[in-house]
Amino acid sequence: MHIKIGTRGSKLALWQAHYVEAQLQKGGIETEIVIIETKGDKILNRSLSKIGSKGVFTQELEDQLKNGSIDIAVHSAKDLQSQLDEAFEIIAYTEREKANDVLVSFDTNLSLKSGEVFVVGTSSTRRIAVLKHFYPHIQIVDMRGNLQTRLRKLNEGHCNALLLAYAGVHRMEYDDKIAEHLLLDEFTPAVGQGSVAIECAVDLSEEKKSILKELLNDKHTETCLRTERAFLKRLQGGCSIPVFGMATLDGEQIDITGGIISLDGKELIRKTQTGSSQFPEELGTALADELLEAGAERILKEIREQIPVR
Numbered sequence: 001m002h003i004k005i006g007t008r009g010s011k012l013a014l015w016q017a018h019y020v021e022a023q024l025q026k027g028g029i030e031t032e033i034v035i036i037e038t039k040g041d042k043i044l045n046r047s048l049s050k051i052g053s054k055g056v057f058t059q060e061l062e063d064q065l066k067n068g069s070i071d072i073a074v075h076s077a078k079d080l081q082s083q084l085d086e087a088f089e090i091i092a093y094t095e096r097e098k099a100n101d102v103l104v105s106f107d108t109n110l111s112l113k114s115g116e117v118f119v120v121g122t123s124s125t126r127r128i129a130v131l132k133h134f135y136p137h138i139q140i141v142d143m144r145g146n147l148q149t150r151l152r153k154l155n156e157g158h159c160n161a162l163l164l165a166y167a168g169v170h171r172m173e174y175d176d177k178i179a180e181h182l183l184l185d186e187f188t189p190a191v192g193q194g195s196v197a198i199e200c201a202v203d204l205s206e207e208k209k210s211i212l213k214e215l216l217n218d219k220h221t222e223t224c225l226r227t228e229r230a231f232l233k234r235l236q237g238g239c240s241i242p243v244f245g246m247a248t249l250d251g252e253q254i255d256i257t258g259g260i261i262s263l264d265g266k267e268l269i270r271k272t273q274t275g276s277s278q279f280p281e282e283l284g285t286a287l288a289d290e291l292l293e294a295g296a297e298r299i300l301k302e303i304r305e306q307i308p309v310r
């Protein structure tokens with residue numbers, strides 16, 4: 001069997017594609033990697049929340065899935081919108097890396113907790129709002145681009161540190177620049193952070209689908225991510241909305257903590273629910289409903305008025 005793997009061309013995306021490729025090859029599958037440029041890769045001079053359309057990192061990959069020029073598209077799970085078009089499905093989630101955020105700097109003595117004033121580069125609305133909430137003394141500069149670009153800007157002195165996902169930093173082998181691992185209770189990760197999602201067209205052959213599932217899917221991660229993604233879907237949070245959520249699985253029990261924070265960091269709602277691993281979607285949806293009733297509805301509305309509709 002031969003599988004064509006579609007991916008973006010950034011170093012992190014290629015790491016993910018090669019990781020998937022290695023697992024397929026171990027299973028005796030022939031592979032080919034096809035690099036596809038997306039709108040999110042092309043438009044670098046505007047913040048993501050202002051590009052203002054769904055799937056900035058996924059649209060072009062889905063076009064190629066649809067016309068059959070690739071069999072699967074490899075994504076960072078957190079970049080994949082919670083509501084897929086009905087022509088597509090997620091066939092596998094790879095085993096999740098540690099999901100926390102980290103502070104990255106050439107000065108590894110830096111700490112958010114020290115009270116020292118310094119400049120942090122990030123463009124994530126979630127990270128900006130959480131910084132404002134817990135660490136109001138920190139100055140923030142908007143910083144987009146792939147990891148290498150951000151590291152270069154850090155090196156050039158645009159900021160003193162970056163706030164990034166541990167998973168990406170580790171995969172790019174920048175571990176020696178990690179100044180601090182941030183607390184999951186404060187910087188609860190974005191839904192899906194740390195896992196790689198494999199998307200295919202629903203009409204891909206059943207033969208290919210079953211092999212892909214067998215070789216790539218991590219059951220444990222799948223249960224957690226299905227919970228998180230149902231949560232995100234109910235809140236209709238795109239990647240520019242500061243919604244966060246993380247599920248863990250212990251035996252048959254799922255715990256999910258999720259919430260929302262206003263863009264200025266002033267209002268933070270965060271809740272936890274527990275449920276059975278038999279019903280991940282129900283649990284994620286129930287947590288979202290609890291949040292909506294507790295004020296998330298109003299916060300979301302205010303955020304949507306401040307950020308272009310997605």
Ligand SMILES: NCc1[nH]cc(CCC(=O)O)c1CC(=O)O
Binds near residue numbers: 077079165196
């Ligand atoms: N939005 C960009 C993006 N998509 C996935 C990762 C990191 C790796 C991952 O979560 O799988 C990153 C960079 C970051 O947030 O630091």
